[in-house]
Amino acid sequence: MASQVLIPSGISGTNQAKWLMTKTKKIPVPTIERLARYSRPLEDLSGSGDVVISSVRLAELCGVTSPQVRKDLAYFGEFGTRGVGYNVEDLLKEIKKILATDQEWTLCIVGIGNLGNALVENENFRKRGYNFLAAFDSDPKKVGHTLSCGLTIEPSRNMAQLIQKLHIEIGIIATPPFDAQKVTNLLTDSGIKAILNFAPIQVRVPEGCLVENVDFTVSLENIVYHLRDISKKGLF
Amino acid sequence: MASQVLIPSGISGTNQAKWLMTKTKKIPVPTIERLARYSRPLEDLSGSGDVVISSVRLAELCGVTSPQVRKDLAYFGEFGTRGVGYNVEDLLKEIKKILATDQEWTLCIVGIGNLGNALVENENFRKRGYNFLAAFDSDPKKVGHTLSCGLTIEPSRNMAQLIQKLHIEIGIIATPPFDAQKVTNLLTDSGIKAILNFAPIQVRVPEGCLVENVDFTVSLENIVYHLRDISKKGLF
DNA sequence: GCCTGTGAATCCATTCACAGCT
DNA sequence: AGCTGTGAATGGATTCACAGGC
Numbered sequence: 001m002a003s004q005v006l007i008p009s010g011i012s013g014t015n016q017a018k019w020l021m022t023k024t025k026k027i028p029v030p031t032i033e034r035l036a037r038y039s040r041p042l043e044d045l046s047g048s049g050d051v052v053i054s055s056v057r058l059a060e061l062c063g064v065t066s067p068q069v070r071k072d073l074a075y076f077g078e079f080g081t082r083g084v085g086y087n088v089e090d091l092l093k094e095i096k097k098i099l100a101t102d103q104e105w106t107l108c109i110v111g112i113g114n115l116g117n118a119l120v121e122n123e124n125f126r127k128r129g130y131n132f133l134a135a136f137d138s139d140p141k142k143v144g145h146t147l148s149c150g151l152t153i154e155p156s157r158n159m160a161q162l163i164q165k166l167h168i169e170i171g172i173i174a175t176p177p178f179d180a181q182k183v184t185n186l187l188t189d190s191g192i193k194a195i196l197n198f199a200p201i202q203v204r205v206p207e208g209c210l211v212e213n214v215d216f217t218v219s220l221e222n223i224v225y226h227l228r229d230i231s232k233k234g235l236f
Numbered sequence: 237m238a239s240q241v242l243i244p245s246g247i248s249g250t251n252q253a254k255w256l257m258t259k260t261k262k263i264p265v266p267t268i269e270r271l272a273r274y275s276r277p278l279e280d281l282s283g284s285g286d287v288v289i290s291s292v293r294l295a296e297l298c299g300v301t302s303p304q305v306r307k308d309l310a311y312f313g314e315f316g317t318r319g320v321g322y323n324v325e326d327l328l329k330e331i332k333k334i335l336a337t338d339q340e341w342t343l344c345i346v347g348i349g350n351l352g353n354a355l356v357e358n359e360n361f362r363k364r365g366y367n368f369l370a371a372f373d374s375d376p377k378k379v380g381h382t383l384s385c386g387l388t389i390e391p392s393r394n395m396a397q398l399i400q401k402l403h404i405e406i407g408i409i410a411t412p413p414f415d416a417q418k419v420t421n422l423l424t425d426s427g428i429k430a431i432l433n434f435a436p437i438q439v440r441v442p443e444g445c446l447v448e449n450v451d452f453t454v455s456l457e458n459i460v461y462h463l464r465d466i467s468k469k470g471l472f
Numbered sequence: 473g474c475c476t477g478t479g480a481a482t483c484c485a486t487t488c489a490c491a492g493c494t
Numbered sequence: 495a496g497c498t499g500t501g502a503a504t505g506g507a508t509t510c511a512c513a514g515g516c
Contacts (some may be wrong), residue, residue: 029458032457032461033454033457033458035457036451036453036457037451040436040437041437041438063438098461099457099460099461100460100463100464105456113354114350114353114354114358115354115358117350118350118351118354121350122351122452124453128453130453130456169463170459170460170463193463194462196456201276202273202277202297202298202299210462210463212456212458212459214450214452216355216360217272217360217361217364218272218273219432219448219450220341220364220406220432221268221269221271221272221335222265222268222269222272222448223406223430223446223448224335224336224337224341224406224430225335227336227405227406227430227446228336
């Protein structure tokens with residue numbers, strides 16, 4: 001019953017930056033998520049004019065506080081210039097290095113329904129260096145069909161073989177909940193070490209495998225919980 | 237520049253349960269998210285046999301610790317029986333009442349690309365009482381087209397009128413990032429008080445409006461950050 | 473004996489306030 | 495003067511350990 005390694009629960013970290021090798025600070029998980037968010041406006045800005053950006057401005061653009069921005073960045077080094085700010089181009093490069101998005105990653109997707117299809121076709125992935133190399137589905141009616149992105153849907157039974165041949169690193173699950181655990185097993189048996197799971201169930205994985213869950217309805221339920229609070233307040 | 241009310245930042249809470257009215261405890265935001273997750277296995281279980289469930293078992297199914305489950309539930313009342321556990325049916329009902337998912341909610345979606353389409357057609361929403369009453373897109377080529385779910389795509393200019401007529405409570409944004417802010421303004425001008433945003437940018441909303449962001453690439457970047465750590469560890 | 477409910481203790485993350493550089 | 499970098503303080507959330515009821 002090897003407990004699954006959910007990302008939030010830990011994996012401290014041996015980080016790449018040289019000075020971290022010695023200092024070995026622990027990086028808060030929320031920091032990593034915010035770094036990803038910081039990179040969005042930086043990408044936009046890196047085209048247009050602005051050469052430097054202050055923590056205050058970046059914070060505004062991302063909806064966080066400025067000390068938060070500074071602290072997050074300071075975990076990994078000194079990227080700014082006091083009295084000036086951060087160089088947009090450099091900062092973006094540093095963040096990408098930290099997040100390991102300065103390299104390409106290989107993905108496969110399992111479950112080509114509406115959602116699976118939307119994910120494979122999504123431009124944002126390719127643009128950021130995430131490349132889908134295979135698409136799987138167990139439905140014989142879908143197998144063999146070619147998607148607009150050029151991939152041909154493979155039967156799930158070819159998974160192990162293809163994942164190894166194509167050196168696929170990350171698996172994305174977009175199946176109905178009922179199939180998610182079976183698919184997870186297939187993926188991990190094929191040597192996959194990281195899974196992005198869109199099915200609204202908690203899948204079990206062997207020790208050392210990462211799982212990140214994306215559940216739309218959790219987000220919605222979060223909204224309605226607070227929304228009801230607000231309308232209640234409005235009434236009294 | 238009214239600062240946007242992101243859900244994580246607060247909105248404490250005046251909760252529904254009578255005893256909370258007086259006690260006024262603050263509920264941690266992560267607790268709300270976990271409650272949503274607890275309800276998934278409970279829904280499955282409520283069909284099949286099992287009448288009671290212990291915090292240990294529920295924790296296993298959701299990938300959290302058992303004291304966590306107990307504490308989360310205890311914020312809202314005493315739903316269990318000591319020495320026995322929680323009644324599956326009752327617990328599910330209580331959680332739904334807490335989250336306000338015991339009632340129906342009305343949604344609209346803006347941006348009918350692959351993702352927007354996948355969301356509207358998604359069975360999970362309807363099943364949980366989230367009903368799409370309108371779909372908008374600004375592309376004249378899409379307007380007038382009828383989706384499999386029966387909705388006809390409306391031009392964005394009809395938004396205010398339809399949202400008010402149909403009493404739509406929540407807006408979902410599935411447009412490209414560039415259009416997201418404009419759409420947000422349209423939605424909030426139409427009286428929308430809560431937005432689920434799938435565009436990878438931080439949108440600005442007037443005071444009192446809720447925004448919940450879902451950004452797939454943030455999740456992926458979270459994964460690759462930790463994945464690189466692991467492979468590094470493997471090398472030494 | 474078993475499992476819930478909960479204050480106390482611990483752990484973690486964010487905020488603050490200011491020292492340090494440009 | 496302006497803005498980063500950071501220890502110290504605060505505020506939250508999780509874990510612990512056990513009291514309370516079945």
